[in-house]
Amino acid sequence: MHSFTIEKLIQHLGPVGAQLKAGRKGLTNKIFNANIIDNPDSFEWFTAGDFILTTGYIFLNDTALQRKLIRELADQNCAGLGIKVKRYWDEIPKAIIDEANLRGFPVIEIPFTYSLAQISNIINAEVHQREDSVFKKYRDIHNAFSKCSIEGGNLWEIVKLTSDLVENPVIMLDSNFNLLSYYERPNNPYKLSDNLQLIEREKVFTKEFTDGIPTSAKKFTLSIKRKFPDENGDIVCRVIPIAYSQIIYGYIIVWEVTHKLESIDYIALESAAQSAAMERVKTKQMIEAQHKMKEDFYDDLLQGKIVSVNAVKSLAEIHGINPSRNHICAVINTKDAPRETLKEIINICMDVAMKCRRRIRSIIRENNVIMFIELEEAESRYEPSIEVRGFLERLELNINSSCKGLVYRIGVSNVCTDFLTIGKSCLLAQDVLRISAKLPTSEGVFYFNDLISYHLLDSTLDKARLQNFFNSALGSLRDYDKINKTELMSTLESYYLANGNVSIASKAMFIHRNTFIYRIEKIKQILQNDLKDAEYNFNCQLALHISKIIDVS
Known part of the structure; x- marks a missing residue:
């Protein structure tokens, strides 16, 4: 038996005065049920194939709601709309007709002499005959x-x-x-x-x-x-x-x-x-078992307990990691954030990674989110690429936007070319966090490659030798600042950061160019050096680096 369509409904009701007023393109829409709308918030309860009946009272004098009615019913794939006229409306409003024609959604005018219940019964009777x-x-x-x-x-x-x-x-x-x-x-x-x-x-x-x-x-x-x-x-x-x-x-x-x-x-x-x-x-129990296995895998990986290349390859692939690719480890360190916040950070990481077409894996350990970033084959094996840095900058913006007030830092390792040693890269990322905490700017994204000199100084020489080196290079300048409450140490650092460009350095310090030149001449006088010797300048810059990682006061 053929389906009951809008066209057949009009043929059935035509003799009693029902007319198609809009949406001729939907004549073949199939009707599976009749429903009466008496609440403007009931759209979501209708389903595909419903023929909706109304007197129009709830949409009276509301053009926006009339248009919304047609849009919602069309989006729900309802069959059509029947409106009883001469009670609240003399004719169907133009807004409804225009929107219905635009969407090819049938609107039928129901004669005043018929109640909505009668029309509903007619439709349901026809539908029931075809229900086999x-x-x-x-x-x-x-x-x-x-x-x-x-x-x-x-x-x-x-x-x-x-x-x-x-x-x-x-x-x-x-x-x-x-x-x-x-x-x-x-x-x-x-x-x-x-x-x-x-x-x-x-x-x-x-x-x-x-x-x-x-x-x-x-x-x-x-x-x-x-x-x-x-x-x-x-x-x-x-x-x-x-x-x-x-x-x-x-x-x-x-x-x-x-x-x-x-x-x-x-x-x-x-x-x-x-x-x-x-x-x-x-599969729920199996997933829970896999989760436990995944946690054990990451723990063993980070602790260096997996020593077999074949073992790490097979286990990594099970957990969706391509061990043949290079990776970078990024550790997001928070200050006593609750676990729910850490989970939110992981969701943000996944969302940003998807938008950047970047494959990552993230886990929670204590107050840290540890993220393994897979690199493309064309990306550098020596330092994070521009694309990786762009991804992490975008991640930082999204965390700041979604977790307002959260205090955190991101430490980024070098490129790991052997996934078996990813645990060492994780330690490097944590080392970057430790060193970055001593820097004037202790929030943001910090890269091992950018802080490699600090890492070298911090990990290979004892503090007494570093102190002696600093005293020899810049001790006199430090003492002058302390006695006279001046800022010659920071002036010298700005000078080096600007590659000796006085205009750029003075702007960075928000002081007049002449004031900056005066300070540089004073520094030369105190150090008894004209700052033209490359070796001497290297020692001064190294001493400035040392001042960031140990207390030289």
Whole structure:
């Protein structure tokens, strides 16, 4: 038996005066149910195939709400809208007709002599006569998922089956919005791979997209609509929870581009969600065991307990790391931040990494977030590339924006060319944090390669020898500053930082150029040196470095 469509409804009601007023393009829309709208906030409770009936009272004299009504019902793939006239409206408002024509959404004028209940009964009677075919489809859907489960179908097979049934690309995420599986359609004009980073166990969508998606099953309606921005227009995505016993184990996302979802499609999605929930419950214990194994792996790796190249290779690959690539270790150190803040930092790291197309792995240890940054083959094996520095600068901006008031520093190691020794790189990153804490600017991102001279001085010479070297080079200048309360030491440092350019150095210190020249002449007099000898200048700069890592007062 053929479906009951808008066209058939008009044929049925035409003799009693019903007329199509807008949306002729939607004449073939299928009707599966009749529903009455009496609340402007009830849009989300309607589903595909619903024919909505209203007197228009709740939209009276509100043009914006009238347009919103049509937009929301069209986005929900409802079949059409029936408006009873001559009670609150003499005719259907122009705003509704214009919006409906724009979206090809059918709007039918219902004669005053008919009650909404009568129209609802007519529609439901027609629908019920055709329900045998719907029930058959429902049984087919149920049998298909039952067969898939009996034959041990995994999430990839469930997603493929779902995609075949709803005729759209489908993506399955875990409860943290990391990718579990997906299935592409050959006729998809907006390819998943062109728009999304499809890497298992990593974020697929940005935080902006997932914000607002309920994490509690109680807050979900039939589905949640999200729009994915595309240069050719927003892509509609339908989000369905994978839930069991009011616990959300993940989400099914339909990339609605090749077929508008109908009522029967939502039945398929519900069955898919149930099958996926059972699969997720079965694997929950396995995931918990994997998490424990992952934590043990990182602990052993950082402590240098893994000594076999083959062992680190196989274990790293299990945990989504490519050990054949070079890596950089970055340690984000916070000041007594709660664990929830550290988890938020990890989410920020993952979100920024996804936007920068950068592969990372992050773990929490005490007050630190330790991040392993995978490098591209073309990137330098000697120092962090411009792209890596750009990624970390962007990360710093995002942490500052999301965690206002958080006191933290980021220490960045050298490039690790042997993943077996990544633990040493982690220690270097922590060493960078320790040394950076002694510098005047102790917040921000600090790189081992930028502080390598400080690291060398701090790790290879005892403090007494460093003190003697400083006294020999700049002791007289330090004593003059102390007695006369001057700033000749910082003046000399600015002079070197500006490569001897007086104009740049004076601007950096916010003093007049002549004042800066006077100070430099005074420094030359105290040091009894004209600052033209390269070797002497090197010793002075080294002494200034020493003053940053030990107390030379």
